[in-house]
Amino acid sequence: MRPPLLSISGLDLDFRTRSGTVKALEGIDLDLARGEILGIVGESGSGKSVLSFAIMGLLDGAADLRVANMTFGGMSLDAGTVAEMRGRELSMIFQSPRTALNPIRKIGRQIEDVLVRHGPVPRRKARAAAIAALAQVRIPDPERRYDAYPFELSGGMCQRVMIAMALACNPTMLIADEPTTGLDVTTQAVVMDLIRDIARDRQMSVMLITHDLALAGEYCDRVLVMHAGHIVETAGVADIAAGDLHHPYSQRLFAATPASSDSLDDLAAIPGTLPDLRGTLPACRYMGRCDRARPDCAEGPLPCHRPSADHTVLCRYPL
Amino acid sequence: MTMLITILRRLLSAIPSVLGVIVVTFLLARALPGDPAAFYAGASATPESIAEVRSQLGLDRPLLLQFADYVGDLLHGDLGHSVSSGQAVLSDLLTRLPASVELTLAALVFALVVGMPLGVWAATRPGSFVDHACRLLVTLGAAFPTFFTALVFVYAFYYRLDIAPEPLGRLNEIYFVAPPQVTGFMLIDTLLAGDMEAFRSAFGHLVLPSISLGLFALAPIARVTRAAMLEALGSDYCRTARAMGLSGRHILFTTALRNATLPILNVLGMVFSFLLGANVLIEKVFAWPGIGAYAVNAVISSDYAAVQGFVLMMALLFIFLNLVVDLMASIADPRVRYDV
Numbered sequence: 001m002r003p004p005l006l007s008i009s010g011l012d013l014d015f016r017t018r019s020g021t022v023k024a025l026e027g028i029d030l031d032l033a034r035g036e037i038l039g040i041v042g043e044s045g046s047g048k049s050v051l052s053f054a055i056m057g058l059l060d061g062a063a064d065l066r067v068a069n070m071t072f073g074g075m076s077l078d079a080g081t082v083a084e085m086r087g088r089e090l091s092m093i094f095q096s097p098r099t100a101l102n103p104i105r106k107i108g109r110q111i112e113d114v115l116v117r118h119g120p121v122p123r124r125k126a127r128a129a130a131i132a133a134l135a136q137v138r139i140p141d142p143e144r145r146y147d148a149y150p151f152e153l154s155g156g157m158c159q160r161v162m163i164a165m166a167l168a169c170n171p172t173m174l175i176a177d178e179p180t181t182g183l184d185v186t187t188q189a190v191v192m193d194l195i196r197d198i199a200r201d202r203q204m205s206v207m208l209i210t211h212d213l214a215l216a217g218e219y220c221d222r223v224l225v226m227h228a229g230h231i232v233e234t235a236g237v238a239d240i241a242a243g244d245l246h247h248p249y250s251q252r253l254f255a256a257t258p259a260s261s262d263s264l265d266d267l268a269a270i271p272g273t274l275p276d277l278r279g280t281l282p283a284c285r286y287m288g289r290c291d292r293a294r295p296d297c298a299e300g301p302l303p304c305h306r307p308s309a310d311h312t313v314l315c316r317y318p319l
Numbered sequence: 320m321t322m323l324i325t326i327l328r329r330l331l332s333a334i335p336s337v338l339g340v341i342v343v344t345f346l347l348a349r350a351l352p353g354d355p356a357a358f359y360a361g362a363s364a365t366p367e368s369i370a371e372v373r374s375q376l377g378l379d380r381p382l383l384l385q386f387a388d389y390v391g392d393l394l395h396g397d398l399g400h401s402v403s404s405g406q407a408v409l410s411d412l413l414t415r416l417p418a419s420v421e422l423t424l425a426a427l428v429f430a431l432v433v434g435m436p437l438g439v440w441a442a443t444r445p446g447s448f449v450d451h452a453c454r455l456l457v458t459l460g461a462a463f464p465t466f467f468t469a470l471v472f473v474y475a476f477y478y479r480l481d482i483a484p485e486p487l488g489r490l491n492e493i494y495f496v497a498p499p500q501v502t503g504f505m506l507i508d509t510l511l512a513g514d515m516e517a518f519r520s521a522f523g524h525l526v527l528p529s530i531s532l533g534l535f536a537l538a539p540i541a542r543v544t545r546a547a548m549l550e551a552l553g554s555d556y557c558r559t560a561r562a563m564g565l566s567g568r569h570i571l572f573t574t575a576l577r578n579a580t581l582p583i584l585n586v587l588g589m590v591f592s593f594l595l596g597a598n599v600l601i602e603k604v605f606a607w608p609g610i611g612a613y614a615v616n617a618v619i620s621s622d623y624a625a626v627q628g629f630v631l632m633m634a635l636l637f638i639f640l641n642l643v644v645d646l647m648a649s650i651a652d653p654r655v656r657y658d659v
């Protein structure tokens with residue numbers, strides 16, 4: 001197998017806050033192949049966004065990030081190298097596209113800013129390139145839309161502008177943090193299809209962060225389930241679709257997702273809430289909510305089961 | 320095109336305020352303590368002579384007719400005559416207003432040039448030494464009354480160090496002839512007259528009063544700049560800009576600062592009106608021939624026409640100022656253009 005594009009092992013992330021240290025991520029290992037679409041699923045607060053910020057080098061001053069190894073395209077990824085790659089090799093789009101765009105700058109200019117900054121086109125051709133980028137995300141009438149401000153566009157349109165901006169410089173990897181939250185179902189499908197099609201065309205890797213296991217199952221090659229800062233299960237899309245999941249949390253997550261893929265998250269059905277990430281935590285952070293838990297779940301290290309080649313489960317008593 | 324419509328709409332929306340101001344100034348003059356007729360009739364007046372003056376002034380007529388007279392006079396630019404100066408109130412105000420506006424503008428420029436960079440700098444390093452130093456400076460600037468700072472400045476820079484000109488007005492009128500009044504702004508008029516020496520003198524005279532006044536405006540400007548910048552820098556769109564790898568300069572100035580201009584502009588409008596009202600004491604300390612001193616004298620000497628004219632002019636000025644701030648806001652932020 002070819003070496004992965006992105007490879008992370010032994011990533012820990014703490015936030016120092018007034019009320020104690022928040023252990024936001026612990027022992028994260030992940031690989032992302034070239035052209036692969038990897039889903040990251042988990043309920044709110046499970047650490048999906050902070051993981052993407054850690055990769056992008058966008059964490060704030062309170063963050064204490066420790067990684068054993070993190071490489072991107074064979075290069076070690078640290079604060080210095082990632083700053084060079086942002087927007088160029090490695091790009092990101094966010095949830096709530098309306099607020100993620102600069103409210104007082106024309107959208108065309110915002111795309112131009114990225115193009116000019118990374119220099120794939122000379123300044124005088126930037127306008128044409130920005131319009132081409134808008135056309136590529138299937139925005140109708142891009143010449144006219146160039147002059148629009150974000151508040152003049154719908155949420156779906158703003159997300160397409162975000163995608164155009166993120167992909168303007170042909171990155172090899174895109175992180176999409178809940179790109180369709182807040183969009184209606186049809187628009188959601190349009191945006192997701194767009195991301196998938198572009199990823200296929202350009203052999204671009206995508207890390208798709210979502211609440212929605214069904215959405216991940218539809219668009220991803222592989223899915224990674226997160227709970228309270230741990231990756232609890234990694235499975236190929238076939239296993240996801242079949243519900244062949246072995247971690248009690250993933251199984252609950254699957255059960256909580258209605259079979260029809262058009263519904264948003266309905267995670268209230270999972271009993272209990274995420275544990276407080278401050279203070280001491282048991283080795284299995286799902287323990288307090290799990291009906292299979294036994295006292296030794298508190299002791300680490302947890303064993304890693306491998307039901308099949310690309311399937312891992314972090315649990316002492318898997319299903 | 321949208322810009323033009325915005326301007327027209329704003330102008331139209333100002334009309335009710337102007338009408339309101341006219342009514343209020345009219346009533347205000349009637350509500351002031353004392354009897355203007357008795358005042359105009361002089362010290363040795365008899366009840367008959369007072370009644371005569373009253374009918375001369377039209378004060379015995381029904382209120383509505385008096386109001387009609389008042390509006391008619393206003394339309395002719397007639398604000399009445401000041402008893403103390405013997406001049407038409409309008410010309411009194413017009414000669415003195417530019418001095419005050421020039422002083423206020425200079426103070427505002429000082430406050431902006433110091434306060435905004437300070438606020439931006441503090442916002443980029445919250446909780447750092449710079450941030451605390453900024454807060455201290457701003458607190459000190461606002462803690463002392465303006466006339467006190469002004470007196471200390473005069474003592475230190477004129478009396479002790481002798482590097483500032485004498486605190487006597489806008490220009491050393493012994494050495495220089497005042498330029499012909501074109502704009503009323505001494506800095507501009509001296510330049511128009513081509514008199515560089517006088518310009519320098521006028522500039523020198525402006526420095527201490529405008530800094531004393533500007534120190535007071537420093538606090539709100541630095542504080543709102545810091546807050547607006549902190550909010551902008553923590554916003555989703557700045558995170559996007561970072562994720563797109565835009566340069567730190569671009570993020571700080573093009574993205575964050577431009578988004579922060581709207582709150583700064585609003586505070587600027589407020590600070591300007593505030594300074595214009597607050598510079599009476601500064602004008603006293605520096606013998607500045609401005610509007611504040613004139614108004615105080617008018618009130619003390621029960622100069623009705625002058626008080627009425629002053630209030631009317633200030634109110635109109637504030638309305639105009641709000642208009643300007645609104646228009647600048649709609650230039651700074653496209654969203655403002657729509658929700659008029």
Ligand SMILES: Nc1ncnc2c1ncn2[C@@H]1O[C@H](COP(=O)(O)OP(=O)(O)OP(=O)(O)O)[C@@H](O)[C@H]1O
Binds near residue numbers: 016024048050062
């Ligand atoms: N700057 C910070 N300081 C302290 N704690 C933080 C900070 N940022 C995130 N956290 C904590 O890290 C944990 C993970 O947050 P994160 O935003 O990554 O969750 P998420 O999975 O993206 O949730 P959502 O689906 O709601 O976006 C949360 O418990 C959160 O409180």
Ligand SMILES: [Mg+2]
Binds near residue numbers: 048049
């Ligand atoms: Mg998130």
